[in-house]
Every structure is written in C-alpha cells, then in structure tokens.
Amino acid sequence: MNMPLPFQQVWSPEDAVTIVTGASSGIGFELTRMLVEEGAHVVAVARRQQRLTELANATSCPERVHCIVGDVTDASTREKAMAAADSLRDGRLDLLVNNAGVGAIGPFAEASPERMRRVMEVNFFAPVDWTRDALPRLRQAAQEGGHPVICNIGSVLGHRAVPDKSEYCASKFALHGWNDSLRAELVGDGIGVTLVSPSTTRSEFFDSLVETDPGQKSASVGSWPPTRVAQAALLAIKRGRSEVILSLGGKALVYADRMSPPVMNGLLAKRGR
Numbered sequence: 241m242n243m244p245l246p247f248q249q250v251w252s253p254e255d256a257v258t259i260v261t262g263a264s265s266g267i268g269f270e271l272t273r274m275l276v277e278e279g280a281h282v283v284a285v286a287r288r289q290q291r292l293t294e295l296a297n298a299t300s301c302p303e304r305v306h307c308i309v310g311d312v313t314d315a316s317t318r319e320k321a322m323a324a325a326d327s328l329r330d331g332r333l334d335l336l337v338n339n340a341g342v343g344a345i346g347p348f349a350e351a352s353p354e355r356m357r358r359v360m361e362v363n364f365f366a367p368v369d370w371t372r373d374a375l376p377r378l379r380q381a382a383q384e385g386g387h388p389v390i391c392n393i394g395s396v397l398g399h400r401a402v403p404d405k406s407e408y409c410a411s412k413f414a415l416h417g418w419n420d421s422l423r424a425e426l427v428g429d430g431i432g433v434t435l436v437s438p439s440t441t442r443s444e445f446f447d448s449l450v451e452t453d454p455g456q457k458s459a460s461v462g463s464w465p466p467t468r469v470a471q472a473a474l475l476a477i478k479r480g481r482s483e484v485i486l487s488l489g490g491k492a493l494v495y496a497d498r499m500s501p502p503v504m505n506g507l508l509a510k511r512g513r
C-alpha cells in the first residue's frame with residue numbers, strides 16, 4: 241500500500257527528463273543519484289568524465305544517467321546536453337538544475353579581474369544560458385500537462401554578502417535577482433522556479449576555488465553534508481517551493497540581516513588592516 245505523502249506533491253521524478261549541471265561531486269552528485277532512484281532520467285553534466293561514470297555506477301539504474309562531459313560555460317556542452325535530453329522524450333524537459341558553481345576567497349583589491357569574470361561566467365552567465373536554451377523544452381512539458389521546474393542552486397551569500405568573497409557574493413546575488421524575475425515571468429507558462437540557498441556544505445567546493453591560496457576555508461556556524469542539501473533541494477522541487485534557505489546558521493545570517501542590515505554591516509566589517 242502506498243503511504244500518503246505528508247505534503248502536496250507538485251512535481252514528480254517518475255519518468256521525468258532532467259538536466260543537472262555539476263553532477264560529478266557534492267550536491268549535484270547526490271541530487272542526481274536521488275533523482276535516478278526515484279525514476280528520473282538525468283542528463284548529468286561536468287568536466288570530470290571518470291566521476292560521471294562513477295556516478296552512473298553508484299545508481300541502481302546506470303542507463304538512466306546520461307553523461308555529458310564539458311565546461312558549462314561552453315556552448316557546445318550545452319548543445320550536447322540539450323540534444324541528449326531531446327532524445328529521451330521528443331524535446332520535453334521536466335527539470336533543469338543549475339548547480340555547477342565555483343568560489344573564490346580573498347580581498348577584491350588583491351584579485352585579478354579574471355577571478356571576477358570566471359566566477360560570474362560559471363555561477364551566473366552559465367545558468368542564464370542553460371535556462372534560455374531549456375525554456376522551449378520546459379514549455380513543451382507544461383503544454384503536455386507537466387509541472388516543469390527550473391531549480392537554481394544559490395547560496396545564503398546571495399542574500400547577505402560577506403567580506404573576502406566579493407566575486408562569489410556578486411554571482412549569487414545576480415543569480416538570486418534574475419531567479420526572482422524569472423519566477424514572476426514564467427508563472428503564466430506553468431514553469432516553476434525554485435531557488436535553493438545552502439550554507440556551508442562539506443563538498444569538494446573548497447578544493448577548487450578560483451585563483452585562491454590552497455587551504456582556505458569558509459567561516460560558518462555548522463555545515464551540512466551534500467546528501468542533506470540534495471534532499472532539501474529535491475523536496476523543494478517536489479513541493480513547488482519558490483525559495484528555501486538551508487541550515488540554522490544560514491537562516492540566522494539571512495534573517496538577522498533582513499531585520500537589521502546596519503548591525504550585520506558592523507559585525508562583518510573588517511578592521512585594523
């Protein structure tokens with residue numbers, strides 16, 4: 241007997257055609273695994289082929305993982321991923337997860353201009369370009385009676401900026417603003433837009449920072465494993481949530497800032513340099 245769900249499910253992974261960028265590690269890896277176990281096909285995108293193969297083999301249904309190897313900022317990667325999705329259900333797409341992301345740590349004044357450009361390209365312009373190409377396919381799913389979703393993996397640092405992460409905060413604030421406009425624009429098309437904002441996550445994120453001294457870490461109150469973040473993201477997608485902010489520390493940062501930005505400015509200010 242099927243147990244009734246404790247919430248109203250808007251989106252179902254069963255037989256869904258999905259694309260997840262940044263699927264080779266961390267949150268994207270776990271989310272892909274969960275989607276496949278619940279019956280979805282996932283076009284899994286990342287640069288490391290070996291990791292994508294390991295991902296497929298970590299599922300009970302490797303044939304449902306369609307690996308596309310490439311950089312998300314390259315148009316050719318996007319085209320291959322869209323073509324792979326098109327081949328599954330005649331051009332219909334039920335979910336796009338813009339998850340691939342990179343960080344950088346260190347003062348803005350000491351960084352090269354390329355650091356800002358690279359972080360913005362991966363974290364902001366890539367999701368924009370992937371979404372633009374996905375839209376007709378998502379519309380088709382809506383016209384066929386589905387409830388397609390765009391899920392953008394943001395960050396609590398897209399709600400409250402902190403020092404020494406100017407590039408990352410800029411990219412996640414841009415993603416947040418664009419996400420909110422898009423959500424309002426796409427209501428009439430029947431396409432949901434979900435922003436998931438994790439706080440510090442114990443992934444490989446801090447091992448691949450752009451132009452940053454090795455060993456840099458993020459100061460944070462507590463951290464979540466990628467599995468927990470992926471579970472929260474999948475639940476938000478299923479429930480058609482517009483936004484979720486994750487972890488107690490993350491919520492504290494965001495809501496304290498909403499209540500009193502000047503207090504947070506004072507607390508976060510760097511002094512005595």
Ligand SMILES: NC(=O)c1ccc[n+]([C@@H]2O[C@H](COP(=O)([O-])OP(=O)(O)OC[C@H]3O[C@@H](n4cnc5c(N)ncnc54)[C@H](OP(=O)(O)O)[C@@H]3O)[C@@H](O)[C@H]2O)c1
Nearest residue numbers: 262264265266267287288311312340341440441443444445
């Ligand atoms: N970790 C945190 O503390 C944290 C906190 C808040 C938000 N987030 C956000 O969560 C998302 C996932 O991060 P994570 O924590 O899971 O980190 P992660 O383990 O480093 O995973 C990042 C993924 O993105 C892929 N990627 C990076 N640059 C890429 C590019 N140019 N082209 C294609 N794929 C690329 C990586 O694959 P390849 O290297 O194989 O290409 C990897 O699969 C990011 O958007 C990040 O900003 C993370």
